[in-house]
Amino acid sequence: MMGHSHALSGVVGWMAVVPFLNGTEVMGVRFDLGPGEIIAGALVCAGAALIPDLDHKSATITNTYGVFTRTLGALFNWAFGGHRNGTHSILFVLLMGGMTQALALWSDLAVQIFVFLLIGIAFNGLGYGMSKNKVAAEIINALATAGITLALYTSGVNYNWIGIAVAFGCILHFIGDMLTEAGVPLFWPVWKYRFGLKFMGFKTDGKVERNVITPVLTLAIVLLSVYLFPWLELMPDA
Ligand SMILES: [Zn+2]
Structure with a gap:
């Protein structure tokens, strides 16, 4: 799938699990999700x-933060055996989730920086900052990212769940890719079989992705927003 669909699926996925996560404890992480955390x-x-x-x-x-992400990308490509290999495995999910959670336990500042970088990537993926005037778009993107990160920071968002959110985002990526023709090697490097809808899956950036997946995901975000925010009001201590 295209970056755009993946980013949308991340937004939809998180909003969809919030009602189920709230008030529960998963792997020692207690979920108390308010509007800021959503x-x-x-x-x-x-x-x-x-x-x-x-x-x-x-x-x-790979192209969001110039040389920095391109170098990191080359490193990932080398370490994980090329495109759609190791970075599309359960091992990768555990690595990313675990490293992020460790970062959160280690330093508050590191988490803020990581969140800032991820939000910039998210905006880029959602299509914000990709218009024809690249320089202006990038400045607007950077300002919006900084503004939102700062707003979340000052409203005291608790990031104790961040490792789980990162792991979940990677899993959503796999689900998206499994719907396309190429499939995903979930058990890499032990078993390199590619899981996915090989014969009925759609083409990356084909008609189905552009005309069905994107509008459906966008509609889901609108509906979930309409549902979630009034629902928070009804929570006992919101
Ligand atoms: Zn992929």
Whole structure:
């Protein structure tokens, strides 16, 4: 799938699981998600849903922060055996989720920087900052990213769930790719079989993706917003 669809699926995915996660505890992480955490989580998840394609040199994420992400991308491509290999495996999900959670336990500042970078990637993926006037678009993107990160910071968003959101974003990426023809090697490097809809899957950036997937995901975001925010009001201590 294209970066755009992956980013949208991250937003939709996070919003869809919020009602189920709230008030529960998963792997020692207690979920108390208010409006700030819903917005932060949706953007973190959208950014994370682009991470697996860092192994591809023309992917949105690889070109988001210039030399920095291109170098990281080349490194990922080398370490994980080329495009759609190791970065599209369960091993990668555990690595990313675990490393992010460790980062969160280690330093608050590191988390803020990581969130800032992920939101920038998310906006780029969602199509914000990709217009014809590239320089202006990038400045607007950077300002919006900084503004939102700062707003989330000052509203005291708790990022204790960030590792899980990043892991979930990667999983959503796999689900998206499994709907396309190429499939995903979930058990890499042990078993390199590619899971996916080989014969009935759609083409990346084909008609189905542009005319069906994108509008459906966008509609889902609108409907989930209409549902989630009034629902928060009804929560006992919201
Ligand atoms: Zn992919």
